Amino acid sequence: MPGPLHVELRLVDWAILGIYFAFVLGIGWRLKRHMRTAEEFLLSGRSIPSWITGLAFLSANLGALEVMGMAGNGYKYGLMTAHFYWVGAIPAMVFVGLFMMPFYYGSRARSVPEYLRLRFDEKTRGLNALSFAVLTVLMSGINMYAMAIVFEVMLGWSIHTSILMSAAVVLAYTYLGGLTSSIYNEVLQFFLIVFGFAPLAIVGVEAAGGWSGIEQRLAHTPGMTAIWSSAMRTTDNPMGIELFGLLMGLGFVLSFGYWCTDFLVIQRAMASRDIPSAQRTPLIAALPKALFPFVVVVPGLVAAALAIELPGNRYDYTLPLLLKRFYPTGMLGLGLAALLASFMSGMAGNVTAFNTVWTYDIYQAYIHRGASDQALLRTGRLATLWGVVASIGTAYLVLRFDSLMDYMQLLFGFFNAPIFATFLLGMFCKRTTANGAFYGLLCGISAGILHHVVRSVGFIRYPSDMAAAFYGAIVAFVTCFVVTVLVSLAGRAPAEEALRGLVYSLTPRQQLRLPWHLRPGTAAVAVLVVVVLLNWRFF
């Protein structure tokens, strides 16, 4: 018997889906002949213009989290979900563009873990590479799960068939065209996501009686349509969070931890042609990112305002339900293609980051030190294959959580929050030692996991899963920071000569002669002005 989300697709819907698949696979096929070396396959030959890397930087993050997760959160937590953009993304994107990108790109490291080897030592790199590999496989699994439930509930396909089919498509184009194919498809998918979901937000708001209609309908639930005025106490908003947890947990630790250190996004910027292009990459991404709550969070608010009933109380069904309710024939195919695009860009982003870290930071560093370029290329392709296979296994873990977003924030808290402390101290404090970084990182990750275990058995209680994830991240970050500082102070200071180009105070500033509109600072100011205005409007 068809479920509440089941839809009947007609020929035009299938045609739109078919066109989408043809182009995604066609790009991979077209780029296949250019993938002759490991650098071309894994690093795109560092030749892509910044408008493309900028959109890919954003789109790699536009996975299941961004659309299904954020729409679900819009329903569950209201407009406060926009904090994930205006507090939890933009400031960090500006920071990484202005201050950190010159070190990543300028050091000529091929990956984030490799930067850690240059700045610290082999063991810190190994720990980061391993934890990042685990994170990417888990995150890739989330995207796969998201796609599988869409196929299952909307088209009635078996969840196992859906997982295998969608994995095969992503595997095909990343295996053929490597990072370039992934980046190019992310740009194509970005535009499809915008065209697929923006009309949903518009018709949804119209159906709810406009913005004032949404505010009236949600007036009985405090904090659903405001972002700051309801953030003073945990009881004032559905997220159960207050100002400190929000600013420190999301706005600083989780946000900077993700945007400044996660190789998934940094890899896109490192594919740029030069340092100014790499710096512009996150800044170009920041502007559409600031406007994305209107495309993904607002539909969730609409669903809450219209009191749409969620099957099994699963918030992740919010978006599929809205598609079914508002989209006619043709648009339904477009909406499904946009959902597929978000899933595929999220998954391909993780898979391409995984294969690079696996090839350079694990295989070449520990398994086969003198590997030839062809051996690295082969390993990169194989890593793509079994990264996808491992993701299939992790897709089933997601079933234990009622919200994708809560699960993802938990993972970020384990892995990204402590590594941000390591980078902060490594890039901006020359006294930080290799042992300090390694033991700090190890203790930080352990503290994050321990916090989760202690909370799971009921020793600590939080008003919501999201609040728990924020505080878990704070615990992991502070532990890593304190242990790194203490161990560093106990050891001998590293030689300054070895830190040139890797630490802020020991790197001479380059005076770039660029027109004002191409300077990274100009883009940063423009983005920050837009974000301040948005915060003020929805205070």
Place this chain on the structure above:
Amino acid sequence: MGLDIRLPIGLMFCLMGPLLLGTGLAEGSPLSARTGGAMLLFGGVMLALGLRAQLSASSSEASSSSDASASSSSSSSSNEIT
């Protein structure tokens, strides 16, 4: 990498747009028609930008190769337009 990404994007939207526009007009759905029209317009702009870049690249390639033969020196030009 020898592929201007604006071309496949433009082409894809130029194929999807008319499908939606036609369906919207035939079934009286303004949402489909407007979205299809917007996609067609966007696809057309991307396609035009991509084609223009390709034309200017091939003309600069032709002029640089004629310069090269005139001066009897070897030169290579980048055909990388992304």
